[in-house]
Amino acid sequence: MNYRILIVDDEPPARKLLSDYVSKVENLALAGVCSNGEEALRFLKQNPVDILLLDIRMPLMTGVDLLNELPEKPLTIFVTAYEEYALKGYELDVIDYLMKPVSFERFTKAIEKATEYLSVQVRADEKTDKPEYFFIKTDTRIVKFLFSEVQAIEAQREYIKIITPTRKVLSLVSLTNIANALPSEFVRIHRSFIINMRHIDEVQSNEVLIGKDLFPISRNYRDVFLAKLEDGKLI
Template identity: 45%
Template sequence: MTINCLIVDDELLARRLLTEYVGKIPELKLVATCASAMEAQSFLQKQRIDLLFLDIQMPDVTGISLLRSLPNKPVTILTTAFAEYAVQGYELFVLDYLLKPISFERFFQAVSRAVEYINLIKVLPKTAETETPLQTDIFSEYIFVKSDYKIHKIAHSDIDVIEAYGEYILIYSGRQKIMTLGQMGKMEQMLPKPGFVRVHRSFIVNFSKIDAIQGGTIYIGDREVPLSKGYRDAFMQLVGKNRLF
């Protein structure tokens, strides 16, 4: 499955490097490169793409401002020399961010994740807007999730992490990943409290599955979940009620 991508960066050398990297990955097709956010905005009004490589620091209009202005955001990987922009990226449902200078190994890691996600989206059936994509059963121990032309029954106790991807939700359950149309707000209302906790605009965690907490990161198995400032106080109060020190 071919994935159409766009590179947006005001630096010529950066565009050349990313173009070279894209050319090494068979699934990717480079549709265009843009030297400014304004140029990219004009292009995106005419043609839809699957994957956007977006620089943040650009003259006149930043990459973040461009992303906020797009009504239909493509899957986006930020490219930046400033690690602090990662938080803003999570708030805008950015899939990953690459810190300059970008190695091909790190680029390949981000693209592999993007390819997996985009391929999942393309095979999911579109649900009517009036239809609720997620429903609970009468015992409130499970959720039923529509995905890949099936309705999957998932026990609350099997859910590790729930992650938002724009209009989609990705549910991690052990090694299984299930993607469905849905909104995090509705999902949060459906799940039992305090068993499930919102820790970020894009993440809900099963409190019983947490292995460790360090700074702004929650560890569940081999997954690292960001803990944002807006949810930190409520989360730490819950942690405080269950600790021995």
């Protein structure tokens, strides 16, 4: 499987070096590159990542500030030129700490540590029994859905529309809230759309075909979606 990785660093040479390193590691997919903490915070609110390569000393928002802003933190590797921040990194439960300039050998060791930790988590999750259904409240009813039957979920202002082969149901729930309750076969491809990868018939340029419906893939979500698609299996 490919692990999605986000690079956050205010120095262009560092971003370029780390991007090159990511491209050389077989099981990594570059989800994005950000030049400051505020940009990364916006990205992470819309795009799930597995590993965060994070500089600490940046203008506007430091790496430490960024982690403190995140309710759910990706597995983080600090990358910095300042050794005095090492203790702070361990206080924040980062998986490793890389000193600049980072060698490829040291980079791969940190990535191996992170991916091994993530693989253990995945194996543990696979052993956990999860419900096969959920309930959604409409204006007058509470409706049961099987996760397996849901093809897509669309945001419509303050409502969402749940789409299956036989019905479309509106509910007063935010797309973000329902996304947090969905299993891993669901992926966000647009600010207004989440799709079930089990139902994909075709991927056509910047659209996903499910049955007779086409769903747009936005630029902000495209890399994460394609990385998951390229895994060749649902994760």
